[in-house]
Amino acid sequence: MADDGAAAPTTTVEKIVHTYPLVRHTDMSEEMRNEAVELTVTACEKFSQNNELAARMVKEAMDKKFGPAFHVVVGESYGFEVxxxxxxxxxxxxxGNQAICIWKCS
Structure with missing residues (x-):
């Protein structure tokens, strides 16, 4: 087989990375949602390599401002039913692919 110089077309798939928080689902009030989003962004940027510390920071701040019993999960590739x-x-x-779930139990 001779190489005629024409390369086969290749397709590249580019990964879309969101640089802003994308709220997938919420039923929080406007004030609570804004606080949760701001806390989440701050925690995920501050503790980018440690999801446990990011979750703890969000939980403690939400408990302090809106009362106790908040739960927070930060991570990739998980499912939940709460x-x-x-x-x-x-x-x-x-x-991009980091998901954060915040909810309150009584």
Whole structure:
């Protein structure tokens, strides 16, 4: 087989990385949602290599401002099914494939 100089077309798939928080689902009030999003962005940027510390930072701040019993999960590739108080859940994507779920149990 002779090489005629024509290269086969290659397709490249570019990964889309969001540099802003993408709220996937929420039923929080406007004030609570804004606070949750701001805390999430700050925590994920500050603790980019440690999801546990990021989750702890968000949880402690939400507990302090809106009362106790908030739960926070930060990570990649997880599924969940939770029972929560109405108007207290927020599911956010940040930094591409990092998901954050915040909810409150009574």
């Amino acid at each position: 029972t929560y108080e109405c108007t207290t859940i927020c599911y956010i994507y940040f930094g």
